[in-house]
Amino acid sequence: MNTPYYLIDEKKLLRNLKLIRRVRAVSGAKSVLALKCFSTWSVFGLMKPYMDGTTSSGVYEARLGREQFGKEVHAYSVGFSRQDVRVVRRYADKVIFNSLSQLEAFAREVRGLQVGVRVNPGFSHSHFDLADPARRYSRLGVRDAKALRQAAGLISGVMFHFNCENDDFRNLAQNLDRIGREYGDLLERLEWVSLGGGLHFTKLDYPLGAFCAKLKDFSARFGVQVYLEPGEAAITGSAELVTTVLDVVHNEVDIAIVDASTEAHMLDHLIYRTSAKIAAPGLGRFKVVIAGRSCLAGDVFGHHSLKIRLKPGSLVRIADAAGYTMVKKNWFNGLPMPSICVRRLDGTLEPVKRFSYKDYVASLS
């Protein structure tokens, strides 16, 4: 297999999936995969039995969820057009509007489906302002609690997405109590509540028992079906971006240029100014900057100390390459798009997607 390629390892994925199934069995909370994070449908066959369906952020994701995953389809969008709603209602079991104005405009269009709205509770847990759903002037969800209650007759559920990379269970527990205090009367009139994504409950050492007990209690207290919308938690640690060093240049430090790019293939490291973790080579004493091959000066995966000195031809495996990578990849600089390869449970390597110049041309006109 020529580099660069994303390599999804089904065994690693299965570890997360089993935890998700355990959460459903112990707490009763259903999990729908957030397709915005991960939409690589070649592994949906493995994921399907462990999850309850998908959630989407637009019409295409809702359709992908219906056609490639099946089970339950939640359709949410920050802004639906009337045409979108008419398309999305063909694929969705639940339609979740971002505002009361969208709910009122389209309630008749989605008659017969379960309908919800997103609520912005005014608090959140996020390490990044950019991804903070309750940031100042946030457009994400209904803020007006009184108007929300007045619209309760039109909805059967609500979605609170108020976490981003939250691995702090105590914080979550406190915020769930707060939701209970502030929205309990509304929840009692509804059938379901989605707590959104951003909960890192598949992380090693996460207190899964306490998490399940909390969700179960919340569900029983208000008589609602709880949903989770894991993106990152479903796929964390399950993929690598496999690259080859093309050149090593020196400017105060050694800089290894690999045949991939943060901007085109792992965009979130640029957006959030985070460093990539390197799965291989392992850690050691050779200091090197691993950088992408795009023209962007800041196309840098990170500063690392590795156990070998990288040279042209060395393989570099960039860790945690499943979430918000393949869904965001782009054709910047006309760089070859990494292929997608799956290591199946039985160990066989299956290339599931190769991109070519034709795909590049077809993405433009």
Ligand SMILES: Cc1ncc(COP(=O)(O)O)c(C=O)c1O
């Ligand atoms: C509404 C909603 N649900 C679920 C998710 C998935 O979040 P994560 O991948 O952090 O679990 C997001 C992420 O932005 C979201 O906005």
